[in-house]
Amino acid sequence: MAKPRRVGAEQSETRTTLLDVTERLMVEKGHAAVSSRQVAKAAGVTPALVHYYFSTLDDLFLAILHRRSKSLLEHLQRLVEQCDRPMRATWNALRDPRNTGLLLEFVSAANHRKAIQHQLAETAQRIRSTQVELLGPRIEAAGLGDAFTPAATITLMNAVAYEMVLERSIGMVYGHDEGAALIEILIDRIDKA
Template sequence: MTAPRRRRAATVEKATRLLDATEEIILREGYAAVSSRSVAARVAINAPLVHYYFPTIDDLFVAVLRRRAQRTVEQMAAALASAEPLRAWWELVSDPRGTALIVEFVAAANHRPALRAEVGKVARELRRMQIEKLATILDEYGLDADEYPPALVAATIQGLAFAVVADKSTGYDTAHEEAAVAMTRLVTRLEEKRARRPGR
């Protein structure tokens, strides 16, 4: 009985190494650099073995995305449940590593239908969480939900973070740092305003 357990543990460990290697390649060189050879080289195995764990490159991409998405959903839930949800949310999506991966996944999804479906699933779940939370707290920030509906606020925070990371990673001079600083300042003011509300 111990031998099968060791094999399963070794299989999980090897698959994890392949996922780690793929993620690093995506971050350093972009999704187009991912191949069975490039991933295998990172973990010092023969390229055909990559397909033992992940039959196709699409399967590998989807596995990397699902692993990252699970973490992201958990982190988003924690941010939205924190004492300062807008600040925590903005700090989370401002993380260049996590958002850079999403930027690459979205680009790859344009050419890979299986990945497109997974990206859409994650995006819908995150947006659902964000909108549901915003619907209950916008008033605490002094924001009229009719004038600033939750969908608008969610798209603004998430979209700006995405644009800042995308432009920075590609080297586009779009004043992205200025936009990020301004959003940080706005979120800080909103959290300070919320903290001063009676009963808090």
Template sequence: MPAPSKRAVAAGETRRVLMEATAQIMLEEGYAAATSRRVAARAGVKAPLLHYHFPSMDDLYLAVFRRGTELNLERLRAALASDQPLQALWEQTFDPRGTRLLLEFMALANHRKEIRAELAAAGERYRDIQVTALTLVMRQHGLDTAAFPPDAMSVLIASIGRTLVLESTLGIAGGHASMLALVERYLRRFEMPPPAPDPRPPADEL
């Protein structure tokens, strides 16, 4: 397979810089501030070059979201394949940057049908992978999946993480430390390795 040309590499780099600039503006000031002029200025390019790569701002928003979705799916698979998948999953869900950006896309989706559809499809895809993996992880750790349905646990984990990030953004901190301590306590309980078997024979066999 031939190596990509310098022009293709440069085009890919320009697209990457534009997407990163868009995400950063959305995080700092909200999606409404991510106009073509603001994004182009942040990326250090002329506005016509932005429109060459992304004919409309919706095209740019979708590219940013899709790129983030693929990165998150890679992180999800890595988290669920780790030695402490529940801990890794919680840390990913509680990631302030990713959660804030998702909330901006959710706000944007209220005004853009195409982005709303993309957001819903990505969310269902992400949850399907998460629930399948959670089912396996919970069974391996002896958790009762009837009492704690994996799909409900997936929603619970996401809800707690997003609520804490959203409230922190607003300056609300009441109960956060207690909730974090509660989550960490249960994570340690469920993912604590079982004690090693005692090599000594039982007392009645001595």
């Protein structure tokens, strides 16, 4: 028997505010800065109200993961459909700490929050495979070489974005410019194919 406790509605404005505030806290101060007290303070409410909407902190994290992955997948779709340089647009999105930094905080949080680990792996895989499906045809059309399969190329682009967001967060940027230049040559060759 779980917890038959009261839980706030999904449409609540307060609930949305709590999600916004928590997401910002995660990106700016790391997942460890997320506590019911810190979230409450930043949102201008009491800690108890946080627990009213999200019984446990895991629930809060999972709600953010769900909301963010949904909007990110939609964003990816739009990029590819409406943009004439979809690889470049995706690359720019990946370099944004609002996206990749948040994802990396989730990976880090999953270390001690086993409840989100499985959900996170599934989400990360869905995002990655969506990238491959949407951009794969263009990558293949560019004919960069046998090893540059869609999955390999997308993996490479994500890896460099990870590295840059991570290292930049501590103020280490050695090699970033040259690494980015290398990736951008690939990207431009694909976008222009």
